[in-house]
Amino acid sequence: MSRRRVAVTGLGLVCPFGSDADALFAALMRGESAVREETVGEGDHTLTIHSAACRDFDAAAALGRSRAAVMDRCSQLAAAAASSAWHDAGLAATGALTAEVQESGCVLWGTGAGGTQTLERCYRELFLRDRTRISPLSVVQGMNNAAASHLAMMFGLGGACLTYSVACASSAVAVGEGLRRIRSGDCQVVLVGGSEAALPYALVKAWESLQVLATSPDGDASHACRPFDNTRSGLVLGEGAAALVLEDWDHACARGARIHAELAGYGSSCDHAHLTMPQAEGQLRALRAALRDARADPGDIGYVNAHGTATSEGDPVEISAMRSLLGGHAANVAISSTKSMHGHLMGASGAIEALITVKAVQSGAVPPTANLAQVDPACAGLDHVRGTGRTGVRLHLALSNSFAFGGSNAVLAFRRAA
Amino acid sequence: MKVKQVLPLNGLSALELVRQALSHYADVAPELIVPEVRLDAIGVDSLTLAELLFELEDQIGLTIPEGRTAPHLVSDIVRLIEPYLEQAQAAA
Numbered sequence: 001m002s003r004r005r006v007a008v009t010g011l012g013l014v015c016p017f018g019s020d021a022d023a024l025f026a027a028l029m030r031g032e033s034a035v036r037e038e039t040v041g042e043g044d045h046t047l048t049i050h051s052a053a054c055r056d057f058d059a060a061a062a063l064g065r066s067r068a069a070v071m072d073r074c075s076q077l078a079a080a081a082a083s084s085a086w087h088d089a090g091l092a093a094t095g096a097l098t099a100e101v102q103e104s105g106c107v108l109w110g111t112g113a114g115g116t117q118t119l120e121r122c123y124r125e126l127f128l129r130d131r132t133r134i135s136p137l138s139v140v141q142g143m144n145n146a147a148a149s150h151l152a153m154m155f156g157l158g159g160a161c162l163t164y165s166v167a168c169a170s171s172a173v174a175v176g177e178g179l180r181r182i183r184s185g186d187c188q189v190v191l192v193g194g195s196e197a198a199l200p201y202a203l204v205k206a207w208e209s210l211q212v213l214a215t216s217p218d219g220d221a222s223h224a225c226r227p228f229d230n231t232r233s234g235l236v237l238g239e240g241a242a243a244l245v246l247e248d249w250d251h252a253c254a255r256g257a258r259i260h261a262e263l264a265g266y267g268s269s270c271d272h273a274h275l276t277m278p279q280a281e282g283q284l285r286a287l288r289a290a291l292r293d294a295r296a297d298p299g300d301i302g303y304v305n306a307h308g309t310a311t312s313e314g315d316p317v318e319i320s321a322m323r324s325l326l327g328g329h330a331a332n333v334a335i336s337s338t339k340s341m342h343g344h345l346m347g348a349s350g351a352i353e354a355l356i357t358v359k360a361v362q363s364g365a366v367p368p369t370a371n372l373a374q375v376d377p378a379c380a381g382l383d384h385v386r387g388t389g390r391t392g393v394r395l396h397l398a399l400s401n402s403f404a405f406g407g408s409n410a411v412l413a414f415r416r417a418a
Numbered sequence: 419m420k421v422k423q424v425l426p427l428n429g430l431s432a433l434e435l436v437r438q439a440l441s442h443y444a445d446v447a448p449e450l451i452v453p454e455v456r457l458d459a460i461g462v463d464s465l466t467l468a469e470l471l472f473e474l475e476d477q478i479g480l481t482i483p484e485g486r487t488a489p490h491l492v493s494d495i496v497r498l499i500e501p502y503l504e505q506a507q508a509a510a
Contacts, residue, residue, distance in 0.1 A: 066461030069443045070469070133481075136468035 004183045007252040007259040007417070010091065010245030011355050012084025012193075014062075014077045016052035016238055016342055019084060024342075025359040028367035029389035033222035033341045035236050041201030043128075049204060050214055050224040052238035052343025070137055071150060072115035077241035077348075078147035078195035079154060085191070085243035086155055090257055097189065101251070104187040105157035107148045108178045110170030110194035112347030113203060114144030114163075120200035147195050159187045165347070168307070169268075170194055171242070172350025172402035172410035176266030178246045188251040194348035195241035207237060210276075212311050226371040227308035227337035228315050228379040235309040238343025242351035244358070261358045264397065264415040265294025271407030278314050278403050283321035286409035290399065291325070294413040298326045301333050302395040303366045304382070305357045307403045308337025309344055316378035318403060323381045334393070336385040340370035350402040354412050357400040361416045365391045427478070427507050432500040436492060439473050453493035464488075474499050478506045 016034035017024045027034075038051045059068035059076040062083075068076055086092055097105070118141040125131040140146060145163040152161040160181065164173045171194020178192035207213055214224040214234040225236040252259055267289025271282030291298065307318055323330050338356050345352055360366050367389040375384055400412045427435075437448045444451070444460040451460070457467060467489065474495075475481055480502045489495045 064445045064461075065441075066443055066445055066466065070465055133472070136472055137465060140465065 004185070005249035006179050006182045006263045007247045007249045007257070008244050008261045008263055008358050009247045009252050009257040009259055010085040010089025011260060011358065012081045012086070012088055013240065013242040013352060013355060014054055014057055014080045015240035015242065015345070015352055016054055018056065019080065021355060021359060025356065025363070025367070028338055028341055028356065029365060031341070031368050031370050031388045033370050035221050035224055035343055037221045040199050040204050045201050047201060047204055047208070050216060050221040050236050051199060052236060053199060054240050070141065072118040072141040072146060073197035074111060074115055074117070074195050075141070075147040075150050077197055077239070078109065078193070079150055081193060081195065081241035082151045082154065082191060082243040085193070085245050089245035089247070091245065101188045102156050103158040105155070105189040105191070106159035106178070106181055106187050107152045107157050107161045108164065108174040108181070108190055108192045109148035109151065109162070110164045110166070110172070110174035110347050110350060111144055111147060111196055112165060112167050112170050113196060113198040114165070115142035115146055116198050116203055117200050118142035120202055151191055155191065157191065166408045166410070167404035167406050168344070168346055168349055169402040169404035169408045169410040170347035170350060172354065172400065172412055173268060175244060175263070175351060175354050175412055176268060176410055179263050179266050182246055182248050188248040190246045191243060192246055192351070193241065193243035194351040196346040196348040197239045198346055199237060199239055204237065213237070214310060223371050225310050225340045225343065227306065227310040227340050227369050228319070228375055228384060229372050230374045230376045232310040232312065232315065232376070234311055235339070236343040238345045240345050240352060241348050242355045244351065244354060259417040261361045261417050262415040263412065265290045265296065265413035267291070267293055267411045269409045271409070273407060275407070276405055278317045279407065280317050280321040280324065282407060283318060283403055283409050284324050286411045287321060287325045287399070290411035290413045294397065294415065296397050296413065299329050300397045301326065301329070301399060302393060303360055303398040304333060304335040305353045305360070305398065305400040306335050306337040307401040308339055308369065310337070310339065314403070316376065318401065319379045319381060330381050331383060333382055334366045334385050334390065335382040336367055336369040338367050340372070350400070350410060353400045353402070354414070357398045357412070357414050361395050361398050361414050364393045364395050365389055366393055366395070427503065427510060432496045432503050435474065435477060435499065435503060436495050439470055439477065442473070443470055451492055453491065453496060455492045457490060457492065478502050480506055
């Protein structure tokens with residue numbers, strides 16, 4: 001039975017490596033890390049951690065002062081990334097889309113913590129400075145749907161404007177649901193992605209309490225995140241945003257759009273077992289669902305961009321699920337966790353890793369897992385890409401995995417554009 | 419996060435204070451913010467205006483009562499804060 005194909009026609013991001021998708025991919029291929037030692041908080045409440053922040057991001061320069069001033073940083077990152085994606089898709093010019101396509105166009109966005117920096121500012125004002133009033137913008141800056149709302153306004157998109165909050169799977173879910181919207185015929189164009197600016201003091205302290213934040217083995221922050229490694233010690237928090245323009249394939253071709261890749265499949269599931277301990281069976285359900293949806297076989301997969309947070313529990317579970325999925329093909333399938341270099345962008349991780357996976361299938365190159373000196377035997381069985389990336393890879397189908405706290409799983413399948 | 423700078427009030431005119439505050443929210447050079455300028459022409463909508471007035475109250479250290487007519491021009495904001503600025507400067 002024929003069904004609509006979905007093209008990825010635009011890519012945009014703001015991440016610890018900057019705002020250029022090609023520059024990001026090149027840095028990842030070199031095995032470079034953006035993780036540094038950073039101090040979060042202010043005044044008497046500070047904490048130094050290893051993190052991957054968007055240090056050079058100037059919201060006023062990127063968005064204009066009037067727009068940036070009414071946004072939390074989460075929305076600022078989103079707006080900048082989405083603008084890049086929209087421009088990359090060739091949609092920035094007036095009349096690029098018909099009024100009908102514009103009015104039905106959707107925004108599906110993911111974030112785990114939303115306007116959390118605004119919330120911390122409010123609490124600081126009220127409880128530390130005994131203010132009796134706080135900024136009138138607090139609600140509209142802090143609300144989790146702020147980013148998506150701004151994007152709909154910026155691009156005049158009148159269809160569904162939805163925000164998915166599924167922890168680390170938030171933006172992967174947004175991308176996948178965008179696929180479904182276009183296939184259903186609801187719309188021709190969907191702006192999808194995610195943003196996260198979750199490095200305020202209180203939230204970082206909350207992560208510290210979970211005892212999952214990475215430590216560096218040698219004092220060098222860039223060595224802290226070591227997915228699948230025997231000596232891994234946890235995750236590195238990051239911030240940023242990534243956006244993709246999804247478009248009905250025929251619509252994209254008709255307007256002469258450049259197609260980066262095909263979004264071929266999406267699978268989602270829930271472990272329904274534990275809030276933090278992942279389950280291979282649940283992840284396997286999402287993986288199989290994504291493959292079924294892509295009408296593909298395990299042998300078609302050439303690369304997996306792993307969730308790979310470098311936690312002691314999470315990495316082996318993911319590899320176990322991948323081995324179950326791939327069976328006899330497992331040893332031939334390249335896998336890497338790029339979180340080792342750009343950090344864990346939380347609600348935005350699904351989107352930035354989807355973008356990286358698109359670049360991989362588009363360029364026939366797979367980035368490495370940085371800092372992977374010795375594969376933990378519990379994580380063995382797949383073809384771990386280590387050191388620097390591989391080029392000249394015959395890559396037709398790749399997966400991007402997102403496995404979240406709460407047990408929600410989302411897997412995206414990207415196919416090389418024919 | 420934006421760090422608000424509290425300006426010394428002595429000798430500062432209401433127009434200068436409004437200019438400094440508007441520079442955080444409008445993409446226009448401070449010297450072009452003159453009394454006749456319409457707020458909507460420099461990107462100041464109702465939400466931004468509420469935030470702007472909140473910041474001006476922060477700078478002056480006094481609360482401007484509710485129920486006032488909404489400003490449309492820069493001069494409207496100047497007239498609104500002038501008595502409170504004078505009060506704050508007299509108390510300093």
